[in-house]
Amino acid sequence: MSIVDTPERRQLRELTRAFVTREVLPHLADWERAGEVPRELHATAAKLGLLGIGFPESVGGSGGDLLDSILVTEEIIRSGGSSGLVAALFTHGIALPHMVAAAGGQSGGLLRGRLGGGQLRGDDDLVDRYVRPTLAGTMIGALAITEPDGGSDVAAIRTTARRDGDHYVVNGSKTYITSGVRADFVTTAVCTDFPGSGELSLLVIDKGTPGFTVGRRLEKLGWHCSDTAELSFVDVRVPVTNRIGEENTGFLAIMQHFAAERLSLATQAYATAQRCVELASRWCRDRTTFGRPLASRQLIRHRLAEMHTRAEAARAYVHEVAARVAAGEPVVTEVAMAKNVAVAACDQVVDQALQLHGGFGYLRDAEVERHYRDARILGIGGGTTEIMNEIIAKGMGL
Numbered sequence: 521m522s523i524v525d526t527p528e529r530r531q532l533r534e535l536t537r538a539f540v541t542r543e544v545l546p547h548l549a550d551w552e553r554a555g556e557v558p559r560e561l562h563a564t565a566a567k568l569g570l571l572g573i574g575f576p577e578s579v580g581g582s583g584g585d586l587l588d589s590i591l592v593t594e595e596i597i598r599s600g601g602s603s604g605l606v607a608a609l610f611t612h613g614i615a616l617p618h619m620v621a622a623a624g625g626q627s628g629g630l631l632r633g634r635l636g637g638g639q640l641r642g643d644d645d646l647v648d649r650y651v652r653p654t655l656a657g658t659m660i661g662a663l664a665i666t667e668p669d670g671g672s673d674v675a676a677i678r679t680t681a682r683r684d685g686d687h688y689v690v691n692g693s694k695t696y697i698t699s700g701v702r703a704d705f706v707t708t709a710v711c712t713d714f715p716g717s718g719e720l721s722l723l724v725i726d727k728g729t730p731g732f733t734v735g736r737r738l739e740k741l742g743w744h745c746s747d748t749a750e751l752s753f754v755d756v757r758v759p760v761t762n763r764i765g766e767e768n769t770g771f772l773a774i775m776q777h778f779a780a781e782r783l784s785l786a787t788q789a790y791a792t793a794q795r796c797v798e799l800a801s802r803w804c805r806d807r808t809t810f811g812r813p814l815a816s817r818q819l820i821r822h823r824l825a826e827m828h829t830r831a832e833a834a835r836a837y838v839h840e841v842a843a844r845v846a847a848g849e850p851v852v853t854e855v856a857m858a859k860n861v862a863v864a865a866c867d868q869v870v871d872q873a874l875q876l877h878g879g880f881g882y883l884r885d886a887e888v889e890r891h892y893r894d895a896r897i898l899g900i901g902g903g904t905t906e907i908m909n910e911i912i913a914k915g916m917g918l
């Protein structure tokens with residue numbers, strides 16, 4: 521029995537599946553064309569309690585831990601949704617946790633203790649102004665770390681925030697920001713010392729603040745229903761009360777929350793693989809060539825068996841690592857390995873699944889075509905495969 525297979529979680533799985541069937545599947549192709557999901561979807565997901573999964577009730581969440589969040593992500597994709605939909609609808613999973621943690625709460629079962637320590641003055645206020653409305657589906661948030669000069673080297677961030685009385689003055693730019701077009705606020709990593717010093721802080725910056733402009737909507741290979749933007753900051757005045765935690769604790773906060781983001785991406789990877797195994801199996805049962813169903817041929821059955829094995833092995837490992845993270849174990853290396861294992865499984869499986877669909881697999885009408893395109897980002901976002909290997913090598917003492 522899977523560790524996520526409890527009676528409560530089976531209910532959560534059914535709720536998620538019903539949500540996808542009723543609210544997503546009839547519209548997903550339109551959202552892919554439009555380049556974004558509608559705001560109403562956030563409100564609907566919030567009413568069902570899905571948006572708040574993994575966030576404590578004390579900040580407006582639905583409770584539950586990292587495994588519950590993983591289960592919802594898995595079920596969205598296995599019910600015919602997509603990793604792009606998860607990225608668009610659950611961007612708050614990366615935009616909010618720093619605020620929740622700084623206010624003394626925990627999200628996703630991940631955080632123990634407070635960043636910056638002690639009673640934090642502004643952070644309860646940030647919870648009221650940003651966390652609660654976002655989990656209620658009335659606001660959209662984004663997380664901006666990556667800059668045009670580079671994303672892998674987080675410490676090298678060049679967007680600066682200079683203190684001027686009770687404000688910071690922010691200058692710089694960010695790119696590839698998920699939900700950046702629609703976001704009402706952006707949790708922004710800024711350098712609060714000289715550029716490249718690694719002294720980072722997190723500021724919540726409201727859309728509409730003078731000097732903050734959202735650039736063009738970036739066109740992408742996949743994740744079409746997830747809007748992605750460039751952001752520019754020119755002398756943007758941000759109140760000090762919009763800082764998350766203490767000054768210069770941003771790098772630590774970003775690193776701590778990478779675990780949840782990476783496990784979410786790992787989940788998107790193995791769930792996409794599982795969905796593609798199902799799609800390919802169905803296709804191979806139905807498709808006849810040379811007078812026999814494809815699935816009657818040993819070569820095809822073995823290929824499907826190998827795809828299924830890869831997806832299941834990745835799922836088991838991601839669940840094990842997630843359970844250890846939720847229990848508070850410091851498993852940074854294992855999180856990196858889980859992401860790479862799941863992404864490798866996904867890459868192989870989506871490629872094979874498309875191949876088994878023949879020419880139809882290459883068409884926009886084929887669901888497998890969308891997964892093939894969407895999957896390519898999973899080894900890039902949240903830390904690339906190469907950066908995960910660096911972490912693993914370090915963990916090996918190399």
Ligand SMILES: Cc1cc2nc3c(=O)[nH]c(=O)nc-3n(C[C@H](O)[C@H](O)[C@H](O)COP(=O)(O)OP(=O)(O)OC[C@H]3O[C@@H](n4cnc5c(N)ncnc54)[C@H](O)[C@@H]3O)c2cc1C
Binds near residue numbers: 662669670698
């Ligand atoms: C669709 C999409 C959504 C995204 N959403 C967000 C978001 O919401 N917020 C956000 O902040 N960012 C977001 N990103 C950015 C993403 O996190 C970065 O693209 C990623 O971290 C890699 O950074 P980079 O693109 O600057 O590549 P670079 O850091 O320039 O790396 C380029 C290549 O070099 C490799 N490399 C780099 N350093 C090393 C090294 N030391 N050793 C070996 N190889 C190395 C990398 O693995 C990669 O293959 C998104 C990106 C995309 C495409």
